[in-house]
Amino acid sequence: MKELLEGDLLTLTVQDTVLLALEHNSSLTVERFKPSIAQTYEMEEQGAFDPVLSGELSYSGGGSASGSGLTTAGVTVPFPTGTEVGSEVNISAGEDVSLGVSIDLSQELLKGGRRDANLARVRQAELSRFSSEYELRGFTEALVASTETAYWDFFSSGLQVDIYREGLRLADQQLLEIRERVSVGSIPGIELVAAQAELALRREALLDAESRFEEFRLRLLHLLNLPIDSLWEIHIKP
Structure with missing residues (x-):
């Protein structure tokens, strides 16, 4: 992880993100113990013979x-x-x-x-172990899927922020051009009102995009659960 973190900037690919989530997710750590615990119960029941x-x-x-x-x-x-x-x-x-x-x-x-009756508790313990193994597999697959989704949500929200920033820049530039044209009388003043309204809409859209970007950043950091004191201050670079 040290080679991925420079200051407060964490550079991640989707593969890095999944591996870090699998390594540091506390719930997965607990799930990994369950098959071993179930196996001890199975061995205990087999000990009757x-x-x-x-x-x-x-x-x-x-x-x-x-x-x-x-x-x-x-x-x-x-x-x-x-x-x-x-x-x-x-x-x-x-x-x-x-x-x-x-x-x-x-x-x-x-x-x-009857053999089946004598082995009932052993079979029950064996099924419990199989169940815990499948639960671990299912939990791991769900964690990988949610981590990949969180990564691509964060990535796409970053692109949307860039798009809305460019849109705001163009709207601001257009407002300046319309103001100059209104001042020389080439277009009516009502066009200035429309340009100002468009600029306000673009600014609001950018704020919404930045809010979604921050939400996806925090969600991704939550899934990574990195052992860093200032975890929530970390910025992510895809």
């Missing part, structure tokens, strides 16, 4: 040589189908060492026995 590890270690007998210890480790894996598989390993150490392994398999038949 993550493996669950468990373990236990016990020892009895104090410091005597006849003491015994028991180590238990297990893992349980739930599936969206309602199936749950568990495995457990037991190691007992005393005078003898023994090893035991068990595998459990269970299947829900009624409640929790």
Whole structure:
């Protein structure tokens, strides 16, 4: 942005304007976080089907040589189908060492026995993430469109100001010529009144054009939202 700003004059093309709006628009910054937040909810719901590890270690007998210890480790894996598989390993150490392994398999038949029902919350979180992504895309496209429109409105209003200024200059010049011709009697005095009325109309039209130009300048600066203290004092050169 520094290369575009010289003093209080900001030189912009339509591409520069769109890029600055995308970079500094605070509402877009908030919208960008929403898909990531929705994704965390989706991961949280998917966590219901993550493996669950468990373990236990016990020892009895104090410091005597006849003491015994028991180590238990297990893992349980739930599936969206309602199936749950568990495995457990037991190691007992005393005078003898023994090893035991068990595998459990269970299947829900009624409640929790349908895959679609078990995945309902996951699908809901997934749809919420998709929705937030489309909302971000739509918001970005709308911001780009409104920024381009604001730029061309500002550009065309500047051209209109130039046109009305030239029209005012010509009307003023015409008034001088008519005043001279009236003074020498070549045309009636009523022509002077008409020229003065035309000059007043041109002056009013110029004021309206300058007002629209200022309105479009402020609207464009609002969309850009540049981190500048004297933002509203910035003049824009297309």
